[in-house]
Amino acid sequence: VQAWLIHDGSASAPLSGENTALAAQDLSEQVLIDLIGDWLGPRPTLVLISGKTKAQVRPVPAVPNELHPVRFSVADARVRAYGLPGLAQSSPPDLMHSDATRIAGFLSLNQGWDGVICQPGVYTSWAQISAGEIVSFQTFLSGEMARLLAPTLSLPDITTQTDWATPAYSRALEDALARPERLATALNALRIGAPVQNVSKHDTQARLWGALVGAELAAARPYWLGQQLAVIGPADISNPYCEALKHQGVPVTVADADRMTLAGLALARRLIT
Protein backbone atom coordinates (compact mmCIF):
# COMPACT_ATOMS: atom_id res chain seq x y z
CA VAL A 1 0.00 0.00 0.00
CA GLN A 2 1.24 3.47 -0.90
CA ALA A 3 -0.21 6.83 0.09
CA TRP A 4 0.47 10.41 -0.96
CA LEU A 5 -0.52 13.63 0.79
CA ILE A 6 -1.77 15.95 -1.93
CA HIS A 7 -1.99 19.65 -1.15
CA ASP A 8 -2.76 22.39 -3.66
CA GLY A 9 -2.31 19.85 -6.44
CA SER A 10 1.20 18.75 -5.49
CA ALA A 11 1.94 15.38 -3.95
CA SER A 12 4.24 14.50 -1.06
CA ALA A 13 6.73 11.68 -1.27
CA PRO A 14 4.82 8.40 -1.05
CA LEU A 15 4.30 6.75 2.31
CA SER A 16 4.58 2.97 2.11
CA GLY A 17 2.62 0.59 4.30
CA GLU A 18 3.06 -3.16 4.62
CA ASN A 19 4.59 -4.65 1.52
CA THR A 20 1.72 -5.72 -0.67
CA ALA A 21 3.64 -5.36 -3.91
CA LEU A 22 3.10 -9.03 -4.62
CA ALA A 23 -0.41 -9.61 -3.26
CA ALA A 24 -3.58 -7.74 -4.05
CA GLN A 25 -5.27 -7.13 -0.76
CA ASP A 26 -8.40 -5.51 0.54
CA LEU A 27 -7.53 -2.37 2.44
CA SER A 28 -9.13 -2.35 5.87
CA GLU A 29 -10.02 0.90 7.63
CA GLN A 30 -7.50 0.16 10.37
CA VAL A 31 -4.65 -0.33 7.90
CA LEU A 32 -5.66 2.94 6.26
CA ILE A 33 -5.76 4.93 9.52
CA ASP A 34 -2.46 3.40 10.67
CA LEU A 35 -0.87 4.51 7.40
CA ILE A 36 -2.17 8.06 7.05
CA GLY A 37 -3.11 8.90 10.66
CA ASP A 38 -0.41 11.56 10.95
CA TRP A 39 -1.90 13.46 8.02
CA LEU A 40 -5.39 13.70 9.50
CA GLY A 41 -6.59 16.91 11.14
CA PRO A 42 -9.78 17.85 12.98
CA ARG A 43 -11.62 18.58 9.73
CA PRO A 44 -12.46 15.67 7.38
CA THR A 45 -9.69 14.84 4.91
CA LEU A 46 -10.66 13.61 1.47
CA VAL A 47 -9.13 10.14 0.90
CA LEU A 48 -9.16 8.57 -2.57
CA ILE A 49 -8.47 4.85 -2.71
CA SER A 50 -7.36 3.06 -5.86
CA GLY A 51 -7.04 -0.71 -5.89
CA LYS A 52 -9.23 -3.57 -4.75
CA THR A 53 -11.94 -1.89 -2.67
CA LYS A 54 -15.63 -2.26 -1.96
CA ALA A 55 -16.37 0.06 -4.92
CA GLN A 56 -18.31 -1.88 -7.51
CA VAL A 57 -16.44 -2.71 -10.70
CA ARG A 58 -17.78 -1.28 -14.00
CA PRO A 59 -18.03 -3.15 -17.27
CA VAL A 60 -15.83 -2.40 -20.29
CA PRO A 61 -15.95 -0.59 -22.61
CA ALA A 62 -15.58 2.30 -20.16
CA VAL A 63 -14.68 5.97 -20.42
CA PRO A 64 -12.14 6.86 -17.68
CA ASN A 65 -13.66 10.24 -16.91
CA GLU A 66 -17.04 8.65 -16.33
CA LEU A 67 -15.66 6.35 -13.60
CA HIS A 68 -17.00 8.32 -10.66
CA PRO A 69 -15.50 7.46 -7.26
CA VAL A 70 -17.84 5.83 -4.75
CA ARG A 71 -18.26 7.20 -1.22
CA PHE A 72 -17.43 4.71 1.55
CA SER A 73 -18.75 4.93 5.07
CA VAL A 74 -15.82 5.06 7.45
CA ALA A 75 -16.16 5.11 11.25
CA ASP A 76 -13.33 7.64 11.70
CA ALA A 77 -14.90 11.11 11.28
CA ARG A 78 -11.56 12.61 10.21
CA VAL A 79 -11.80 10.70 6.92
CA ARG A 80 -14.07 11.26 3.93
CA ALA A 81 -13.22 8.19 1.81
CA TYR A 82 -13.93 7.38 -1.81
CA GLY A 83 -13.02 4.25 -3.76
CA LEU A 84 -12.12 4.37 -7.45
CA PRO A 85 -14.08 1.72 -9.30
CA GLY A 86 -12.22 -1.09 -11.04
CA LEU A 87 -13.12 -2.60 -14.40
CA ALA A 88 -14.68 -5.96 -15.15
CA GLN A 89 -14.85 -7.92 -18.38
CA SER A 90 -17.12 -10.91 -18.83
CA SER A 91 -15.41 -12.63 -21.76
CA PRO A 92 -12.70 -13.58 -21.20
CA PRO A 93 -13.44 -13.08 -17.48
CA ASP A 94 -11.09 -10.42 -16.17
CA LEU A 95 -10.77 -7.69 -13.56
CA MET A 96 -8.49 -4.70 -13.07
CA HIS A 97 -8.23 -2.31 -10.15
CA SER A 98 -5.27 0.06 -9.79
CA ASP A 99 -4.32 -0.58 -13.42
CA ALA A 100 -7.54 1.23 -14.39
CA THR A 101 -6.48 4.28 -12.34
CA ARG A 102 -3.14 4.43 -14.13
CA ILE A 103 -4.80 4.11 -17.53
CA ALA A 104 -7.14 6.98 -16.63
CA GLY A 105 -4.11 9.01 -15.53
CA PHE A 106 -2.19 8.22 -18.71
CA LEU A 107 -5.13 9.24 -20.89
CA SER A 108 -5.70 12.45 -18.95
CA LEU A 109 -2.07 13.36 -19.73
CA ASN A 110 -2.23 12.09 -23.33
CA GLN A 111 -5.58 13.25 -24.66
CA GLY A 112 -6.67 11.49 -27.83
CA TRP A 113 -4.08 8.72 -27.47
CA ASP A 114 -5.06 5.42 -29.15
CA GLY A 115 -3.21 2.15 -28.72
CA VAL A 116 -2.46 -0.51 -26.13
CA ILE A 117 -1.30 0.03 -22.55
CA CYS A 118 0.74 -2.82 -21.07
CA GLN A 119 1.20 -2.85 -17.28
CA PRO A 120 3.77 -5.46 -16.24
CA GLY A 121 3.51 -6.72 -12.68
CA VAL A 122 2.48 -9.77 -10.67
CA TYR A 123 -0.48 -9.76 -13.01
CA THR A 124 0.39 -8.13 -16.34
CA SER A 125 -2.50 -6.41 -18.08
CA TRP A 126 -2.85 -5.37 -21.71
CA ALA A 127 -5.62 -2.83 -22.38
CA GLN A 128 -6.84 -1.64 -25.73
CA ILE A 129 -7.64 2.10 -25.86
CA SER A 130 -9.67 3.60 -28.66
CA ALA A 131 -11.33 7.02 -28.95
CA GLY A 132 -10.90 7.70 -25.22
CA GLU A 133 -12.43 4.37 -24.20
CA ILE A 134 -10.92 1.36 -22.47
CA VAL A 135 -12.29 -1.16 -24.95
CA SER A 136 -11.02 -4.52 -23.66
CA PHE A 137 -8.19 -5.97 -21.67
CA GLN A 138 -6.42 -9.22 -20.89
CA THR A 139 -4.36 -10.17 -17.87
CA PHE A 140 -1.57 -12.75 -17.60
CA LEU A 141 -0.18 -14.48 -14.49
CA SER A 142 3.42 -14.49 -15.80
CA GLY A 143 4.90 -12.40 -12.95
CA GLU A 144 3.18 -14.58 -10.36
CA MET A 145 4.50 -17.69 -12.10
CA ALA A 146 8.05 -16.29 -12.03
CA ARG A 147 7.70 -15.67 -8.30
CA LEU A 148 6.23 -19.12 -7.62
CA LEU A 149 8.87 -20.94 -9.67
CA ALA A 150 11.84 -19.10 -8.12
CA PRO A 151 12.39 -21.63 -5.27
CA THR A 152 12.09 -24.59 -7.69
CA LEU A 153 14.87 -23.02 -9.77
CA SER A 154 16.91 -21.91 -6.71
CA LEU A 155 16.43 -18.25 -7.63
CA PRO A 156 15.74 -15.28 -5.36
CA ASP A 157 12.08 -14.21 -5.11
CA ILE A 158 12.30 -11.09 -7.20
CA THR A 159 14.66 -10.36 -10.01
CA THR A 160 17.20 -7.59 -9.54
CA GLN A 161 18.49 -7.92 -13.09
CA THR A 162 18.69 -4.61 -14.95
CA ASP A 163 20.27 -5.59 -18.25
CA TRP A 164 18.00 -7.81 -20.33
CA ALA A 165 19.81 -7.32 -23.66
CA THR A 166 21.62 -10.64 -23.15
CA PRO A 167 21.88 -13.70 -25.40
CA ALA A 168 20.37 -15.92 -22.66
CA TYR A 169 17.26 -13.74 -22.49
CA SER A 170 16.78 -13.21 -26.21
CA ARG A 171 17.30 -16.89 -27.04
CA ALA A 172 14.76 -18.04 -24.45
CA LEU A 173 12.37 -15.34 -25.66
CA GLU A 174 12.65 -16.41 -29.30
CA ASP A 175 12.24 -20.09 -28.41
CA ALA A 176 9.10 -19.32 -26.41
CA LEU A 177 7.64 -17.07 -29.11
CA ALA A 178 8.19 -19.81 -31.67
CA ARG A 179 6.96 -22.72 -29.49
CA PRO A 180 4.96 -21.12 -26.65
CA GLU A 181 3.17 -24.41 -25.85
CA ARG A 182 6.48 -25.80 -24.59
CA LEU A 183 6.51 -23.64 -21.46
CA ALA A 184 6.29 -26.52 -18.94
CA THR A 185 9.17 -28.38 -20.58
CA ALA A 186 11.25 -25.21 -21.05
CA LEU A 187 10.88 -24.64 -17.30
CA ASN A 188 11.96 -28.23 -16.66
CA ALA A 189 15.04 -27.66 -18.82
CA LEU A 190 15.87 -24.73 -16.50
CA ARG A 191 15.44 -26.91 -13.41
CA ILE A 192 17.77 -29.51 -14.96
CA GLY A 193 20.08 -27.07 -16.72
CA ALA A 194 21.15 -25.06 -13.73
CA PRO A 195 22.76 -27.94 -11.80
CA VAL A 196 23.73 -30.15 -14.75
CA GLN A 197 25.02 -27.68 -17.31
CA ASN A 198 26.27 -25.22 -14.71
CA VAL A 199 24.04 -22.40 -15.90
CA SER A 200 24.55 -19.27 -13.77
CA LYS A 201 21.71 -17.92 -11.63
CA HIS A 202 21.83 -14.79 -13.78
CA ASP A 203 21.26 -16.76 -16.98
CA THR A 204 18.65 -19.02 -15.35
CA GLN A 205 16.68 -15.93 -14.34
CA ALA A 206 17.06 -14.45 -17.82
CA ARG A 207 15.81 -17.70 -19.37
CA LEU A 208 12.90 -17.99 -16.92
CA TRP A 209 11.67 -14.51 -17.86
CA GLY A 210 12.43 -15.13 -21.52
CA ALA A 211 10.21 -18.23 -21.46
CA LEU A 212 7.38 -16.50 -19.59
CA VAL A 213 7.41 -13.20 -21.49
CA GLY A 214 7.85 -15.02 -24.81
CA ALA A 215 4.81 -17.21 -24.17
CA GLU A 216 2.85 -14.15 -23.06
CA LEU A 217 3.78 -12.19 -26.20
CA ALA A 218 2.74 -15.17 -28.34
CA ALA A 219 -0.70 -15.16 -26.71
CA ALA A 220 -1.04 -11.36 -26.57
CA ARG A 221 0.02 -10.84 -30.20
CA PRO A 222 -3.16 -8.92 -31.20
CA TYR A 223 -2.36 -6.50 -28.37
CA TRP A 224 1.08 -5.47 -29.65
CA LEU A 225 1.47 -6.41 -33.32
CA GLY A 226 1.20 -3.19 -35.32
CA GLN A 227 -0.05 -1.30 -32.26
CA GLN A 228 1.04 1.93 -30.62
CA LEU A 229 2.27 0.78 -27.22
CA ALA A 230 2.74 2.31 -23.78
CA VAL A 231 4.31 0.40 -20.88
CA ILE A 232 3.51 1.46 -17.32
CA GLY A 233 4.94 -0.42 -14.37
CA PRO A 234 7.72 -0.88 -11.86
CA ALA A 235 11.09 -0.86 -13.64
CA ASP A 236 12.21 -4.32 -12.42
CA ILE A 237 9.30 -6.11 -14.09
CA SER A 238 8.84 -3.66 -17.00
CA ASN A 239 12.42 -4.03 -18.25
CA PRO A 240 12.13 -7.58 -19.62
CA TYR A 241 8.85 -6.63 -21.33
CA CYS A 242 10.35 -3.49 -22.90
CA GLU A 243 13.39 -5.45 -24.08
CA ALA A 244 11.14 -8.16 -25.57
CA LEU A 245 8.98 -5.62 -27.41
CA LYS A 246 12.06 -3.79 -28.67
CA HIS A 247 13.33 -7.17 -29.86
CA GLN A 248 10.10 -7.55 -31.87
CA GLY A 249 10.60 -4.10 -33.39
CA VAL A 250 7.68 -2.56 -31.50
CA PRO A 251 8.26 1.08 -30.44
CA VAL A 252 7.28 1.60 -26.81
CA THR A 253 6.44 4.68 -24.74
CA VAL A 254 7.42 4.13 -21.11
CA ALA A 255 5.43 5.99 -18.45
CA ASP A 256 6.17 6.18 -14.72
CA ALA A 257 3.70 4.15 -12.67
CA ASP A 258 3.48 6.53 -9.69
CA ARG A 259 3.03 9.53 -11.94
CA MET A 260 0.17 7.80 -13.79
CA THR A 261 -1.46 6.83 -10.47
CA LEU A 262 -1.28 10.45 -9.28
CA ALA A 263 -2.76 11.69 -12.56
CA GLY A 264 -5.53 9.10 -12.22
CA LEU A 265 -6.25 10.24 -8.65
CA ALA A 266 -6.31 13.88 -9.80
CA LEU A 267 -8.86 12.97 -12.47
CA ALA A 268 -10.96 11.11 -9.89
CA ARG A 269 -10.79 14.13 -7.57
CA ARG A 270 -12.33 16.30 -10.31
CA LEU A 271 -15.18 13.79 -10.67
CA ILE A 272 -16.28 14.18 -7.04
CA THR A 273 -19.01 16.77 -6.83
Place this chain on the structure above:
Amino acid sequence: VQAWLIHDGSASAPLSGENTALAAQDLSEQVLIDLIGDWLGPRPTLVLISGKTKAQVRPVPAVPNELHPVRFSVADARVRAYGLPGLAQSSPPDLMHSDATRIAGFLSLNQGWDGVICQPGVYTSWAQISAGEIVSFQTFLSGEMARLLAPTLSLPDITTQTDWATPAYSRALEDALARPERLATALNALRIGAPVQNVSKHDTQARLWGALVGAELAAARPYWLGQQLAVIGPADISNPYCEALKHQGVPVTVADADRMTLAGLALARRLIT
Protein backbone atom coordinates in the same frame (compact mmCIF):
# COMPACT_ATOMS: atom_id res chain seq x y z
CA VAL B 1 10.99 -42.51 0.37
CA GLN B 2 9.53 -46.01 0.15
CA ALA B 3 11.23 -49.32 0.99
CA TRP B 4 10.31 -52.95 0.48
CA LEU B 5 11.80 -56.01 2.15
CA ILE B 6 12.25 -58.58 -0.60
CA HIS B 7 12.71 -62.22 0.39
CA ASP B 8 12.78 -65.18 -1.99
CA GLY B 9 11.54 -62.85 -4.73
CA SER B 10 8.42 -61.64 -2.91
CA ALA B 11 8.13 -58.14 -1.51
CA SER B 12 6.71 -56.98 1.80
CA ALA B 13 4.22 -54.15 2.06
CA PRO B 14 6.10 -50.89 1.46
CA LEU B 15 7.52 -48.97 4.38
CA SER B 16 7.16 -45.21 3.92
CA GLY B 17 9.63 -42.71 5.26
CA GLU B 18 9.25 -38.93 5.35
CA ASN B 19 6.90 -37.68 2.69
CA THR B 20 9.02 -36.83 -0.30
CA ALA B 21 6.27 -37.43 -2.81
CA LEU B 22 6.58 -33.85 -3.97
CA ALA B 23 10.31 -33.21 -3.72
CA ALA B 24 13.16 -35.16 -5.22
CA GLN B 25 15.71 -35.54 -2.49
CA ASP B 26 19.06 -37.08 -1.99
CA LEU B 27 18.82 -40.04 0.35
CA SER B 28 21.32 -39.79 3.19
CA GLU B 29 22.72 -42.87 4.89
CA GLN B 30 21.07 -41.88 8.17
CA VAL B 31 17.63 -41.57 6.57
CA LEU B 32 18.19 -44.98 5.00
CA ILE B 33 19.22 -46.69 8.25
CA ASP B 34 16.36 -45.01 10.16
CA LEU B 35 13.94 -46.38 7.59
CA ILE B 36 15.13 -49.97 7.18
CA GLY B 37 17.05 -50.52 10.45
CA ASP B 38 14.56 -53.12 11.70
CA TRP B 39 15.19 -55.27 8.65
CA LEU B 40 18.96 -55.44 9.10
CA GLY B 41 20.61 -58.50 10.62
CA PRO B 42 24.21 -59.33 11.54
CA ARG B 43 25.03 -60.38 7.97
CA PRO B 44 25.15 -57.68 5.24
CA THR B 45 21.79 -57.03 3.60
CA LEU B 46 21.71 -56.09 -0.06
CA VAL B 47 20.06 -52.67 -0.47
CA LEU B 48 19.08 -51.39 -3.93
CA ILE B 49 18.33 -47.69 -4.20
CA SER B 50 16.37 -46.16 -7.06
CA GLY B 51 16.02 -42.38 -7.29
CA LYS B 52 18.41 -39.48 -7.10
CA THR B 53 21.62 -41.01 -5.75
CA LYS B 54 25.35 -40.65 -6.18
CA ALA B 55 25.22 -43.24 -9.00
CA GLN B 56 26.35 -41.55 -12.19
CA VAL B 57 23.64 -40.97 -14.78
CA ARG B 58 23.99 -42.71 -18.17
CA PRO B 59 23.28 -41.12 -21.54
CA VAL B 60 20.32 -42.08 -23.74
CA PRO B 61 19.79 -44.12 -25.82
CA ALA B 62 20.16 -46.77 -23.12
CA VAL B 63 19.27 -50.44 -22.77
CA PRO B 64 17.62 -51.07 -19.38
CA ASN B 65 19.34 -54.40 -18.78
CA GLU B 66 22.71 -52.80 -19.33
CA LEU B 67 22.14 -50.24 -16.53
CA HIS B 68 24.29 -51.95 -13.91
CA PRO B 69 23.80 -50.79 -10.33
CA VAL B 70 26.75 -48.99 -8.74
CA ARG B 71 28.16 -50.04 -5.37
CA PHE B 72 28.12 -47.32 -2.70
CA SER B 73 30.40 -47.25 0.31
CA VAL B 74 28.25 -47.14 3.43
CA ALA B 75 29.67 -46.88 6.97
CA ASP B 76 27.12 -49.31 8.44
CA ALA B 77 28.52 -52.83 7.89
CA ARG B 78 25.04 -54.37 7.96
CA VAL B 79 24.33 -52.74 4.57
CA ARG B 80 25.67 -53.58 1.10
CA ALA B 81 24.21 -50.69 -0.94
CA TYR B 82 23.85 -50.22 -4.68
CA GLY B 83 22.39 -47.26 -6.55
CA LEU B 84 20.48 -47.67 -9.79
CA PRO B 85 21.82 -45.22 -12.38
CA GLY B 86 19.51 -42.54 -13.75
CA LEU B 87 19.39 -41.34 -17.35
CA ALA B 88 20.65 -38.07 -18.83
CA GLN B 89 19.88 -36.41 -22.13
CA SER B 90 21.88 -33.52 -23.47
CA SER B 91 19.40 -32.03 -25.93
CA PRO B 92 16.94 -31.00 -24.71
CA PRO B 93 18.72 -31.18 -21.32
CA ASP B 94 16.87 -33.66 -19.15
CA LEU B 95 17.33 -36.16 -16.34
CA MET B 96 15.31 -39.05 -14.94
CA HIS B 97 15.94 -41.18 -11.88
CA SER B 98 13.22 -43.47 -10.48
CA ASP B 99 11.27 -43.13 -13.73
CA ALA B 100 14.09 -45.07 -15.41
CA THR B 101 13.70 -47.92 -12.89
CA ARG B 102 9.98 -48.18 -13.62
CA ILE B 103 10.61 -48.18 -17.38
CA ALA B 104 13.14 -50.99 -16.94
CA GLY B 105 10.56 -52.87 -14.84
CA PHE B 106 7.81 -52.34 -17.40
CA LEU B 107 10.02 -53.58 -20.23
CA SER B 108 11.15 -56.63 -18.26
CA LEU B 109 7.46 -57.55 -17.87
CA ASN B 110 6.57 -56.60 -21.47
CA GLN B 111 9.42 -57.92 -23.58
CA GLY B 112 9.54 -56.45 -27.07
CA TRP B 113 7.12 -53.64 -26.24
CA ASP B 114 7.55 -50.51 -28.40
CA GLY B 115 5.87 -47.19 -27.77
CA VAL B 116 5.85 -44.30 -25.32
CA ILE B 117 5.76 -44.50 -21.53
CA CYS B 118 4.22 -41.51 -19.78
CA GLN B 119 4.86 -41.13 -16.04
CA PRO B 120 2.68 -38.41 -14.55
CA GLY B 121 3.94 -36.82 -11.34
CA VAL B 122 5.45 -33.63 -10.00
CA TYR B 123 7.61 -33.89 -13.07
CA THR B 124 5.85 -35.80 -15.84
CA SER B 125 8.13 -37.70 -18.19
CA TRP B 126 7.44 -39.08 -21.66
CA ALA B 127 9.93 -41.70 -22.85
CA GLN B 128 10.16 -43.20 -26.29
CA ILE B 129 10.93 -46.94 -26.31
CA SER B 130 12.09 -48.72 -29.42
CA ALA B 131 13.66 -52.16 -29.86
CA GLY B 132 14.30 -52.52 -26.12
CA GLU B 133 16.02 -49.13 -25.89
CA ILE B 134 15.01 -45.96 -24.06
CA VAL B 135 15.60 -43.69 -27.04
CA SER B 136 14.73 -40.21 -25.77
CA PHE B 137 12.56 -38.54 -23.18
CA GLN B 138 11.06 -35.21 -22.25
CA THR B 139 9.94 -33.96 -18.86
CA PHE B 140 7.31 -31.34 -18.03
CA LEU B 141 6.85 -29.33 -14.83
CA SER B 142 3.03 -29.37 -15.05
CA GLY B 143 2.45 -31.17 -11.72
CA GLU B 144 4.82 -28.79 -9.93
CA MET B 145 3.01 -25.83 -11.49
CA ALA B 146 -0.35 -27.18 -10.28
CA ARG B 147 1.07 -27.47 -6.76
CA LEU B 148 2.64 -23.99 -6.84
CA LEU B 149 -0.50 -22.34 -8.22
CA ALA B 150 -2.88 -23.98 -5.72
CA PRO B 151 -2.64 -21.20 -3.08
CA THR B 152 -3.07 -18.47 -5.74
CA LEU B 153 -6.31 -20.18 -6.79
CA SER B 154 -7.38 -20.99 -3.19
CA LEU B 155 -7.13 -24.72 -3.87
CA PRO B 156 -5.77 -27.49 -1.63
CA ASP B 157 -2.20 -28.56 -2.37
CA ILE B 158 -2.97 -31.87 -4.00
CA THR B 159 -6.03 -32.80 -5.92
CA THR B 160 -8.29 -35.48 -4.49
CA GLN B 161 -10.54 -35.46 -7.53
CA THR B 162 -11.24 -38.92 -8.95
CA ASP B 163 -13.70 -38.21 -11.74
CA TRP B 164 -12.14 -36.23 -14.59
CA ALA B 165 -14.82 -36.98 -17.19
CA THR B 166 -16.46 -33.62 -16.48
CA PRO B 167 -17.40 -30.78 -18.85
CA ALA B 168 -15.20 -28.34 -16.86
CA TYR B 169 -12.13 -30.54 -17.39
CA SER B 170 -12.75 -31.40 -21.03
CA ARG B 171 -13.53 -27.80 -22.01
CA ALA B 172 -10.34 -26.46 -20.36
CA LEU B 173 -8.39 -29.29 -21.96
CA GLU B 174 -9.71 -28.54 -25.45
CA ASP B 175 -9.11 -24.81 -25.05
CA ALA B 176 -5.51 -25.45 -23.98
CA LEU B 177 -4.86 -27.94 -26.76
CA ALA B 178 -6.16 -25.43 -29.31
CA ARG B 179 -4.38 -22.37 -27.83
CA PRO B 180 -1.62 -23.72 -25.55
CA GLU B 181 0.26 -20.41 -25.60
CA ARG B 182 -2.57 -18.86 -23.59
CA LEU B 183 -1.68 -20.73 -20.38
CA ALA B 184 -0.79 -17.64 -18.30
CA THR B 185 -4.03 -15.90 -19.21
CA ALA B 186 -6.12 -19.08 -18.78
CA LEU B 187 -4.67 -19.31 -15.26
CA ASN B 188 -5.57 -15.66 -14.66
CA ALA B 189 -9.14 -16.39 -15.78
CA LEU B 190 -9.24 -19.08 -13.06
CA ARG B 191 -7.97 -16.62 -10.44
CA ILE B 192 -10.67 -14.14 -11.50
CA GLY B 193 -13.37 -16.69 -12.31
CA ALA B 194 -13.51 -18.43 -8.96
CA PRO B 195 -14.53 -15.36 -6.92
CA VAL B 196 -16.33 -13.41 -9.64
CA GLN B 197 -18.26 -16.08 -11.49
CA ASN B 198 -18.69 -18.29 -8.43
CA VAL B 199 -16.86 -21.24 -9.96
CA SER B 200 -16.69 -24.15 -7.49
CA LYS B 201 -13.34 -25.35 -6.14
CA HIS B 202 -14.02 -28.65 -7.86
CA ASP B 203 -14.42 -26.97 -11.26
CA THR B 204 -11.48 -24.62 -10.66
CA GLN B 205 -9.27 -27.62 -9.99
CA ALA B 206 -10.62 -29.42 -13.08
CA ARG B 207 -9.91 -26.33 -15.19
CA LEU B 208 -6.42 -25.87 -13.72
CA TRP B 209 -5.46 -29.43 -14.66
CA GLY B 210 -7.25 -29.13 -17.98
CA ALA B 211 -5.14 -26.08 -18.84
CA LEU B 212 -1.87 -27.67 -17.72
CA VAL B 213 -2.40 -31.13 -19.22
CA GLY B 214 -3.81 -29.60 -22.42
CA ALA B 215 -0.73 -27.40 -22.87
CA GLU B 216 1.50 -30.38 -22.11
CA LEU B 217 -0.27 -32.60 -24.65
CA ALA B 218 0.08 -29.84 -27.26
CA ALA B 219 3.85 -29.74 -26.69
CA ALA B 220 4.25 -33.53 -26.31
CA ARG B 221 2.20 -34.34 -29.42
CA PRO B 222 4.99 -36.38 -31.11
CA TYR B 223 5.07 -38.53 -27.97
CA TRP B 224 1.41 -39.61 -28.12
CA LEU B 225 -0.02 -39.01 -31.59
CA GLY B 226 -0.29 -42.41 -33.30
CA GLN B 227 1.80 -44.02 -30.56
CA GLN B 228 1.25 -47.07 -28.39
CA LEU B 229 1.02 -45.61 -24.90
CA ALA B 230 1.58 -46.82 -21.35
CA VAL B 231 0.88 -44.64 -18.31
CA ILE B 232 2.68 -45.40 -15.04
CA GLY B 233 2.14 -43.24 -11.98
CA PRO B 234 0.20 -42.53 -8.83
CA ALA B 235 -3.54 -42.64 -9.56
CA ASP B 236 -4.29 -39.09 -8.38
CA ILE B 237 -2.02 -37.48 -10.98
CA SER B 238 -2.38 -40.19 -13.67
CA ASN B 239 -6.16 -39.89 -13.86
CA PRO B 240 -6.32 -36.48 -15.57
CA TYR B 241 -3.67 -37.63 -18.07
CA CYS B 242 -5.52 -40.88 -18.85
CA GLU B 243 -8.79 -38.99 -19.27
CA ALA B 244 -7.09 -36.46 -21.58
CA LEU B 245 -5.52 -39.17 -23.74
CA LYS B 246 -8.82 -41.06 -23.90
CA HIS B 247 -10.41 -37.78 -24.96
CA GLN B 248 -7.89 -37.63 -27.84
CA GLY B 249 -8.75 -41.18 -28.85
CA VAL B 250 -5.41 -42.61 -27.74
CA PRO B 251 -5.63 -46.11 -26.22
CA VAL B 252 -3.65 -46.32 -23.00
CA THR B 253 -2.22 -49.22 -20.99
CA VAL B 254 -2.13 -48.34 -17.28
CA ALA B 255 0.55 -49.98 -15.15
CA ASP B 256 0.90 -49.82 -11.37
CA ALA B 257 3.86 -47.67 -10.31
CA ASP B 258 4.93 -49.77 -7.32
CA ARG B 259 4.73 -52.98 -9.32
CA MET B 260 6.94 -51.45 -12.05
CA THR B 261 9.44 -50.22 -9.44
CA LEU B 262 9.66 -53.72 -7.94
CA ALA B 263 10.14 -55.27 -11.38
CA GLY B 264 12.88 -52.71 -12.07
CA LEU B 265 14.59 -53.54 -8.77
CA ALA B 266 14.36 -57.28 -9.56
CA LEU B 267 16.04 -56.64 -12.92
CA ALA B 268 18.77 -54.58 -11.22
CA ARG B 269 19.28 -57.43 -8.70
CA ARG B 270 20.00 -59.82 -11.56
CA LEU B 271 22.61 -57.38 -12.94
CA ILE B 272 24.67 -57.48 -9.74
CA THR B 273 27.38 -60.09 -10.10
